[in-house]
Amino acid sequence: MSCGSKSGTGCGSGGACGCASASALGDGVDDARRNFLRGAAATTVTTLVAGVTLYSFGAEPAAARGPDEKVTSKVRWGLLIDASKCGDGCTACVTACQTENGWRDTGHPETDAQWIRKLMVKNPENGASFSLPMMCQHCADPPCVDVCPTGASFKRADGIVLVDKHICIGCRYCMMACPYKARSFVHEPLEDQKPYAPRGKGTVESCTLCVHRVDAGRIPACVEACNDTGGGAMLFGDLNDPSSEISKRVATYRTTRIRADLGCEPGVYYRNI
C-alpha cells in the first residue's frame, strides 16, 4: 500500500507501480526501472519515518467517525502531557485553542473563557518548578456531570466531557464541582463564533477535546500546535487501545493524574511533574 500514494510520478505510463509485483523484476531490468525502485523505496521510507515521527510526538490520528456512526465506549480518548517538554513561556496550545474554538482574551482573566491555561508550579521548599497546560481533564467520573441538574453536562461514550448548550441553564453548579477550575461561564454577549464550537452567553463551557476534529479523524488543536511550534509535549490517543502510543507510554512511564486522590479518573495524564 505504501507506494500508491507517493509513486504516481514514477510509474511508467500504462504500467503498474514498480513495487506491485516481484515478477516485474526480471533479469533485464533497466536502469530507469532500478532508479524508479530506489526512488519509490526512499519515498516509502521517508513517508513511514515521517509518519512514525509524527505518531510518536502526538499525532495519533483518530479514525474519522461517520455522521451516523455511534460514539463507542470501546474508545477512551485521552492525553499524555510531558511537563519536561512544556516550555515555561510557551502558550502555543492556548493560542491554538483560542483560534480553533473562537474564545479570546479580553484582558479580564477573571471573566474571560479559559478553556486551557498554562500553570506554573513551584516547590516552595527547593524552588524546583515546572509548567503544564491545564484544561478539562475529561474525567471518567466527572463531578460536573454528577451535579448538573438538567444533564446538560455529560460524558460521551468515548470519554469526552461536554456541555449541551441547548439545555444548560447557567446555574454554574458544575463550576463549583469541578476540581480543576476548568469550566468557564460566558459572561458577555458573543460574536464571530465558530460553527463547530457553538457557545452561548449565560451558559457554561470548557475544553471539548476538539471533538469536532476528533470525530473527523484529526487530533486536538492544542496537541497539533504543541507539536508544530511548541515543545512536543502533548500526545493524544485512545487509552483503551493497548497498541496505541499513549497507552504504551502510560504503561511504560510513571505518570500522574492531577488530584487523582479525588477518584474522578481523569483522562489526562502528566509525566515529569
Next chain:
Amino acid sequence: MAKIAYQKLDRRSPLFWGLFTLYAFILCAGLGAAYVMEHNGHIITGMTNQIVWGVPHVFAVFLIVAASGALNVASVSSVFNRPEYKPYARLSGLLAIALLVGGLAVLVLDLGRPDRLIVAMTTYNFKSIFAWNIFLYVGFIAIVATYLFAMMDRHVSRTNLLGTAIGSLAFVWRLILTTGTGSIFGWLVAREAYGAAIMAPLFIAASLLYGLAFTVLALTTMSQQAGQSLVTDEMAGKFRGLLAIFALAVLYFTAVQHLTNLYASEHHGVERFLLLEGGIFTTIFWVGQILVGSVLPLAILAAPRFGHSRAAITVASALFLLGGLAQMYVIIIGGQAYPLNLFPGMEVTSAFHDGQVARYTPSLPEILLGLSGLSIAMLVASIAVKLLPFLPRPAQ
C-alpha cells in the same frame, strides 16, 4: 382549650402600606436588575469564573433555609401537639411558603439562562442534588399549602386528623429539604471549605434559627400593624428560649465543623484563611456571624434585665438574621474565594489567578436582586394576611 379566633389584617395601618410600598419598590428595582443582568450578561456583576455564586445566592440560600425553619411553629403545634403554638401555625406556614418563593425567585433570576426555567422543570439528572431540590422545593410549597388548607378550611379543620398527618409530612419534608440544601455544599468534594457531611445538620440548625427569627419579626411587625399584641407573654418566653437553643445549636455545629478541619493538617490552609487571614471573610465571620449575629443576641436574650421584653426578642431576632446572612456570605463566597488545591504542597500561579484568593465585590444589580427576594417574601406574606385570616385574634 378555648376556640382560637383568627383575623385578617383589616386595620388601616400606615406602617403596613409604608412597608408594602418599600417592598414593592425594591422588587421593581430587583426585577430591573435581573433584566439588565440577563441582557448584558453576568459581566455587570462582581461574579467571575472563580466566584461563580455571588450575593444573589447568599440571599437565595438564606431565604430557602429560613423557609423550612419558618415552619417550626406549625410543626411544634401539630406534630409535637403543643396547642399553645397553634394560634401562630397559620402564619408559620404562610411565611414558609413566602420565604421559599422569594428565595427561589432569586435563584432563578440569577441563572445564566432564566428563560430556560422550563428546561430545569422538565429535564432532570437524578444524580444531581440540585435536581432533587427542585422536587423538594416545589413539593414543600404544595405540602405546606395543603397543610394551610387543612388548618384553615372550616370543615376540614374540625378534626385534627388531616392537619396532623400533613403536618407530620411537612415536618419530615422540611428536614429532607434542608438536608438537600446543605448537601449542595456538602457534596462538593473538590472545594476545601465544603465537602463535609456536617453541612446538612448545620443548615438544619440554621434553618430553625432563621425561620423562627423571621416568624418573631413578622409577628412583631404585624402586631404593630394590627394595633394589638399578637404574642402573649407566655409565647414570648417560649420564643426566647427556642431562639437561644437554636442559636447555640448553630454555634455548636459551626464549632465542630471548624475544629474537625483544624485537626487535619490538609485543611489548615482554608481554616487559616477563614478564621485568621481571610480579610473581609474573617471579619464577617467573627464580627458578623459570631459577635453581632450570635453572641450579642444571645446575651440580650439571657440578660435578666430584659426579661420577656418584646423589644429585646425583636432586636435579638433581627441580629440573628444579620448573623445568618453573614454566615451564608462566609460559607458561599468565602468558600469559593479560597483557591482550589491542584497541587497540594506546591505553589501554583497562572494568568487565571490559580493559587490566589479570588476577589469579589458585589455590584448593585446583584444586591438589588438579592434584596428583592426578601421583598417578594414579605409582599406575599403581606398580601396574604390582608386577604385571609392568618393572624390570631388576641383574647379580649
